[in-house]
Structures are given as C-alpha cells and as structure tokens.
Amino acid sequence: MPFLRSRRKLLATALAAPLLAVGLGEAAELRAETDAMTVYKSPTCGCCGAWVDHVRAAGFAVTVRDVDDLAPIKLMAGVPAPLQSCHTASIGGYVVEGHVPAEVIKRFLAERPQARGLAVPGMPVGSPGMEGPNPQPYQVLSFDSAGGTAVYRTVRP
DSSP states (O other): OHHHHHHHHHHHHHHHHHHHHHHHHHHHHHHHHHHEEEEEEOTTOHHHHHHHHHHHHTTOEEEEEEOSOOHHHHHHHTOOGGGOOSOEEEETTEEEEESOOHHHHHHHHHHOOSSSEEEEOSOOTTSTTOOOSSOOOEEEEEEOTTSOEEEEEEEOO
C-alpha cells in the first residue's frame, strides 16, 4: 500500500498549500494592521509631535489626526479620566494614551493581553516626547473596559 500512502500525502499537500497561503496572507494583514497607528492630538502640541516622531522611528506607520477637542475621542476610546494625557492613539484594536514608549507598545501588541489599552497618565519628564533634564521613573498602566488598571511596566529613563 505504499502507493496509497503517497497518494494521500500528495492529496493532503495539495489541499494544504492554498490554506497555508491564505494563512500567511492573513498573518501579513494582521501584521500590517497591528503596525498601523492613528494618533489624535492637538494641532499645537509639540510634545505630541515628538512622540509621533518616536513611534515612527520605531517602525510604526502613523496617521495623525489633529483635533481641537480630544475629550470625545478619549470618551469613545474608553480612557478613564485619571489615565488621560495629551494624545490618544489606536493600534491593533488597542488604545494607547499618552507618552508610552514604542518598545512597550510592541511588547504589548506581541502579547495581545485582554485589556483595552496602555496609558502613561500626565506627561512625565523622561518619557518619549517629554525628554528633558532630571528624567523621572514612571509607570505604564494597562487598563480594561471596566476601568480597572494594573502596572504594565515601570520605566526608568
């Protein structure tokens, strides 16, 4: 029966090839979707522009939407008031609020945790876009749709 086994193997390979190609296409689509970021910011905010430069330099494809009132964006994105900062981004189905370092975003996207997003509340000195003298350690928080938060990473610049 070696002929029968070879024929089955050939048939299985022939059937699997298109599925594999579709799977690879979906993986490429997911990768492209994950890397595409939309940032909502004030048109006059210099630190937001510097943060956009930071994430672009890290390889993210960024679309910037300058808006005069970010409150409705933050509300629709589900960012709890205590976590809000100067800009809000969306990427890969998540929200990124404030000056979150690009490498932390990449790690978060790779892990795909059950969370609504990441936030760096306020504008801590030493965070991307807020570089300056006397950088301070700060926390990147994850948050969920119910308003729960957890320390995702502590950054020591």
